[in-house]
Amino acid sequence: MAKYTTSKPSWVPEEKDDKFACSVMSGIEGVKDTTTGNINPMLASGKMKPKRRLIMSEDEYVDGVLKGDRMVLSRAITLIESNSSKHFVKAQRVLQRLLPHTGKALRIGITGVPGAGKSTIIEAFGNMLCDRGHRVAVLSVDPTSSVTRGSILGDKTRMGTLSRRQEAYIRPSPAGGTLGGVARKSRETMLMCEAAGYDVILIETVGVGQSETTVRSMVDFFMLVVLTGAGDDLQGIKKGIMELADAIVINKADGDNLLKAKVARGEYERMIEYIRPATEGWQTHAYTCSAYTKDGIPELWEVIRAFREVTEKSGVFQKRRRGQLLEWMHSMIDEHLHSLFFEDPVITGRMPEVREAVLQGVISPTQAVKELVNMFDVDRAARRQVDLFHPERETRT
Known part of the structure; x- marks a missing residue:
């Protein structure tokens, strides 16, 4: 029978009490599940029954996603993200069966430099949408280290209240070095969430200076989150990312920073005059908001609703x-x-x-x-x- 050992993490005090109940479990050699990796040796010996099926059929994936089962949705997304050729075949069959149930959600891309407050805006924005009866899915792409090839995947920590809501679903994914910081399977993941009944999809990009055209090609509305003190007018024009934005949002417009944010909004409005609109028939503008005080968040949603109404009426939405x-x-x-x-x-x-x-x-x-x-x-x-x-x-x- 496969065995495993436990050890104490290096950061736990020698005289630990109930407050330090964490331990490190080694990997289990020789016992592998075809989709989820190592499993409990008690399951392998038949002495214990699993609480959930280790291997799901195509019908179970499809039925579970259509019912909005978040556990099944998570496993379906894991299946899509797998690099195994066997999993690829199964994932594509599941996706093909779910396609008729997709395409009804509003897709919003959110990008900006690290520290601009993308995650906090998403949490405030998502909570507001849930309060208004919407179901929100957040696809958060986390930077992947070029040295260790690992990702923290800690965006749920920043979205503590939103992640606990039944109307919301948050899925962090590693960027994996892909262009624009968008995971290779983000499109398929987005369709899975739509099939599960989420009517607003928020895609947060890495925002580390890479080309963001990839996420622009996936969403209906593209939002650029910026901070005050971004440079002069010429410096702003040089930023190609502004040419892709349907809205520029100056975050952290509260407290002592409120006046600076209003000044920055005026500067960005002047920059926009020299840039061709990202969407035909829609004029990009700059807005201020505070994810902390929630000021400006409802107004931002009204801007997005107006965008959809204008572009659907003109046919640009469907064309995109x-x-x-x-x-x-x-x-x-x-x-x-x-x-x-x-x-x-x-x-x-x-x-x-x-x-x-x-x-x-x-x-x-x-x-x-x-x-x-x-x-x-x-x-x-x-x-x-x-x-x-x-x-x-x-x-x-």
């Missing part, structure tokens, strides 16, 4: 949604071709030799690319693919 679907398809093609190329057995076999030749200066990177591409056989790669919806048609090499 159609464009997002095509952009999603194109990005998936890029990702799929990338995977086909680097997973091809002939390419993987030849790659070490080609890399070494490049490093030794025997051939140039351009010549190396040409050689590898010429070796790549599309038909051979296609034969390795799985028919997602008719697995019995899968062709094996």
Whole structure:
């Protein structure tokens, strides 16, 4: 039987009492669940029955998500985020069955530099929406360390009251180094939340200076959260992110900072005059708010509602949604071709030799690319693919 040990964390005092009841459990070797990793050895021996099913069927995923079961929704999102090819097939089948139930939510993207108060605005905004009868899903993308490849995923801590509400669902995800700090599966996660009945989707980006066009291509309304003292007019114009924003929000407009926030709003209004509107038929403006005092939060929601009304009437809203679907398809093609190329057995076999030749200066990177591409056989790669919806048609090499 698999065994595990427990040890005391380094930060626990030697003479610990009931206040320090934390311990560290080692990993369980030899006992693996196909979706969730290590499990209790008592379950493996049959002496204990699991409180929930370890492996769920497609029907159970679909039914659970449509019923708004948050546990099932979380597991469905975990299935989507998995890099396993077996999980990918199952996730895509589940998503395909849920597609008819998606597309009705209002999608709002929120970005800004670290420390601007994105999470606190989201909590105040989400609580207000829940009080008004809405169901809110927050997809919070957390920065991934380039050194350890880990993420803190601590946004729920900042949203303590919102995370405890039944009308809200918060899902932190690691950025994983993707462009714009948006997780690779954020689009699928958003659709899952819509199918579960959430009518307002808030997507918080990393906001660390990377291109934010990825999240712009996913949402209806894009909000930029800024602070006071952001620079002069020319410096503001140079910030390309402002060209993507449907609203610029100066946060922390309270106390001694209120006057500075009002001055900053005037500065941003002048900057906007030199920038082409991000959405056809909609004029971007700057607004002040305080996530602490809740001032300006209801007015911000009215701005978003007005945006939806104007763009739906003009047809821009629907046009943007159609464009997002095509952009999603194109990005998936890029990702799929990338995977086909680097997973091809002939390419993987030849790659070490080609890399070494490049490093030794025997051939140039351009010549190396040409050689590898010429070796790549599309038909051979296609034969390795799985028919997602008719697995019995899968062709094996």
